[in-house]
Amino acid sequence: MKPPKMSKETSMKGAETQKKLAPDQREELLRVLSARFHKHMNRHKGLEWAEVKPKLEANASKLWSLHEMERTGGEPDVVGHDNKTGEYLFVDCSPETPQGRTSVCYDREGLESRKEHKPKNTAMDMAAAMGIELLTEEQYQELQQLGDFDTKTSSWIKAPAEMRKLGGALYGDRRYGRVFVGHNGAQSYYGARAFRGSLRV
Template sequence: MPKGSGKPIPKVKVKKELPSDKGETLLKTLKDRFEKNMNRHKGLNWAKVQAKLEANTEKLKALHAMESTGGEPDVVSYDNKSDEYIFYDCSEQSPDRRSICYDKEGQQEREKKGVHPAGNAVDLAAAMGIELLSEDQYRELQKLGEFDTKTESWIQTPPDIRELGGAIFACHRYGHIFVFHNSAPSFYAARGFRGSLRV
């Protein structure tokens, strides 16, 4: 946790507005990533994904927010029932939305003590238009590669744990996935959060 430097931690900024090219650069980036990582989405076709994105500007804005904060979003599955493609933050290490508490209540508790984190995971995810990964989703992501080998990511915390003041995070160490707890006001330079988006 950042301590004693006296320097304020820059707030994480959410950039949802698409640049002047209306997302063309983002679409190219997403396409290139999709084609380089076919193991994450075997049998899926990029043209169908792109058609969905071009028909939904809000979803494209959410992906821009993920990309601009280092999430490197990519398609990880397709839901046949809802006809939706599912994106996760697939950056090797936790995205550049770090030094954040779990939620607003945790952030406010920390700020009352004169310490100002860069934000909180729950509110940032909402502002971006995405959802924090659940523990099950995090474990599914880890089947596609090794993520968070040097970092940690906040994940969705069950209400009963949160009511007692806690929150959970996960990481990958020693060839295993670890899910652990912390107090919700805690924040660390190596801990961000990963999100998901349905398109």
Template sequence: MAVETKKALSAEQQKELLSTLKSRFEKNMKRHAGLEWASVEAKLEKNPEKLWSLYEMERTGGEPDVVGSDENTGEYIFYDCAAESPKGRRSICYDRDGLESRKEHRPENNALDMAAAMGIELLTEAEYLELQKLGTFDTKTSSWLKTPPEIRKLGGAIFADFRYGQVFVYHNGAPSYYAARGFRGSLKV
């Protein structure tokens, strides 16, 4: 039976996370030109569950940062911006079906279940390509991407990385996992 996780931060955890996020925001202004931290912080303080999700992104090595805003909803968009796929989310299959289909050497978890538990979404291929315009990511690792249903139905899943000055999007069987493959998430606040 799954244990329900408390999705709230202590005042100290909240203060520490906001400080970390502010510092990262200020050091990486090219990721979010034209946006102001005070507006982002005000929105975060009104959304404690989203703040908890950002804490989970940070705790697992994602280094979340604002990469833009949704003009239609007014939400700020956060992506995992760690140089390599988040260390606390590697060596995992793509999804539960992939995990359960492994006969032996099963990893402990899978990308879709971990993302759902954290309250985030896997980056799509388009989002991953946008992220790569903001810097160089996954030069030694790779990241599972949200896989289109027609590919997943056939047993596959997609992932991407950056090698030889180029972004590559590949396919693999959903049950596969590698020490250097994790996933990057997105969150709207």
């Protein structure tokens, strides 16, 4: 017997259900995020956890995305607040590139251009599945003003469309006390490079 076809509405509800955390996961994530928020107040001067927490509790899908960031080693934390929209900006703040996302090329087009030794995934595909965005070059530079990140690793960052059309992609790292933005072919991948993402809540 063939399984009944799911309507589009039912399918969407199923996807939403998958993006909800179990109560114990939710409470543990909120505990971890709160501890990190209070430990690194320099990243969000003037902001209060008491104002951030209700936003998280009211948005199950954003909590799920933060859980994915945490699960893959990103150590997300608040780094800003949009006064116009009221949204808080979370960014991966792990000292080195998130270890659960390494060995990925930049995007699907880059992956498919490889004839052999293809990686299992891409930075853009992983970010989309997690519900987050790759950091832009500007965001990466701003993050590096809050601490020393990627001193031994590197992270893919969002490439301008005109660069991507020419086959290139960008990555950032910190070496010798300075922040560098370099370029590679989008098909490249390395065991010491993942990507850092952002999420608005």
